[in-house]
Amino acid sequence: MSYAAIDAGRVAKAAGAALKTLxxxxxxSEAHQRKTIMVERIRALALAAADTQGGGVITLxxxxxxxxxxxx
Numbered sequence: 001m002s003y004a005a006i007d008a009g010r011v012a013k014a015a016g017a018a019l020k021t022l023x024x025x026x027x028x029s030e031a032h033q034r035k036t037i038m039v040e041r042i043r044a045l046a047l048a049a050a051d052t053q054g055g056g057v058i059t060l061x062x063x064x065x066x067x068x069x070x071x072x
Contacts, residue, residue: 007058008057015040015043019040036058
């Protein structure tokens with residue numbers, strides 16, 4: 001599995017946009033619920049990292065990055 005250190009503020013913004021997209025396509029499927037929970041978790045961690053003094057970086061797996069990118 002690949003990992004990358006990315007600016008936490010940008011990750012939080014991207015995760016917020018991904019959550020808006022997920023909200024616009026409501027579904028009761030388990031896969032949709034898992035995606036939503038994972039993106040919410042990523043956003044919460046990114047916001048915390050962005051607010052941490054001397055931090056500002058979050059490490060994501062390639063799967064996590066893919067979930068919040070424009071290609072999912």
